[in-house]
Amino acid sequence: MNPPAVRLIDVTKHYWSKEEETIALSPLSFYVSPGEFVSLVGASGCGKSTVLSLVAGLLQPTAGEVQIFGQRVSHPSPRVGYMLQRDCLLDWRTVKKNITLGLELSGRFNHHTENHARYLLTELGLGHTLHQYPAQLSGGMRQRVALVRTLALQPDILLLDEPFSALDIQNKLHLEELLVQALKGRGMTTLLVTHDLEEALALSDRILVLTGSPGRLKRTVEIPEAIRKLDPLRARDHTAFRPLFNDLWKELEKS
Template sequence: MTACAIEANRATKTYLSRQDQVEALEPISFQINPGEFVSFIGSSGCGKSTVLSLVAGLIPPTSGEIFLFGRPVDGPSDRISYMLQQDCLLDWRTVEENITLGLEFRGLKNKKTAGHARYLLQELGLGHTLHQYPSQLSGGMRQRVALVRTLAVQPELLLLDEPFSALDYQNKLHLEELLVNVLKGQRMTVLLVTHDLEEALALSDRIYVMGGHPGHIRRTLEVPEEIRQATPLSARDRPSFRPLFNELWKEIDQT
């Protein structure tokens, strides 16, 4: 039997300070299979980013366990890439030097892997920016460069924390399409945290709706086949899309 890519078994998180303790997560359990694209949605402060930090091994659970490909998470893993809302590009490095940064950190940079990074940059329509600096790029272009840097290490698990939220609507849709095109044919598992209900519906195989406080999973939604098989843009035109969006909106409104 193939191990789950991610499994949470009654994981909780409580943050302690000298004066107080804050229960961020009630016991949560979920499973994500290899190759799935799964989103966590919910209102601010419901624990979505805490879930990502637990999976990434950046913080330990207070109780319960998190498993990554069948093994307990005990710290950061080279099998994971993490992309944030901020592009975090280094302004003194060229685009080419930025997209190979993760490869350098992991000791993976060579002719083949650097070539793959340049190929991804070309796929995302930015091959012409190779020798430019981040200050010469628009916000949408910078975020595409950050996505290439994240994918260049060829992770098994991609964690996305509101990666497109700073972009305008047109750039967001464009980057969604590019992401899906790059992921086609790859057995990469993706875990997305987002406030954007449309984005979650258009990209995901399954959605976990979180509520708080403390954070807990209120509902699990399996996205219908007609939406999953469509591109992110055309998914928004499918008959079931708007009714499901309204359901999720009502669910979030109750959190």
């Protein structure tokens, strides 16, 4: 039996300052199957972003273990791509140079990988921006470039930390559609952190609800197949969508 793509086993995470100790997670266990799209939701400060940093190997747990594909995470892995809320594009580099930045830094830049990055850019509707600079792009276009930069590394696991939260609703819905199209057929495992419950319901196979600080797993919500098989916009119109949203909202109010 193949191991989960992501697994947290009794993970706790403490932060220390001169004044105090903060417990972010205590303890937390869950798994994400290969190819699954899972969202983490919960109140601010419940440790959602900390979970992503642990999976990415940017932080180490205080106790417990984080695994990807059955291997303990001790450092960042090329199998994991991480996209943040801020696009972090370099203003002095063209779009062409921005989308290949990760490839250059990881020593994987070559003719083949560059062509793949340019293909992704075209797939997300931005082939015409290749020689433009970030200042010439809208917020939604910048986020698409950032997504291409992440996908160009061809990770097995994609971590998304509220990547669309700063966008207006029209751009957010458009990017959700593009994300689903980009992931379709690639078998990529995705872990999304979001405060937007509609976004979580429209995109996910499962939703993990975390309690307030320190973060613990309170509930797992399985999204019905009838919703999962629809694109994000149409999923919101399904008759089962609003009752699920209301139930999830009440769950978070009790956290």
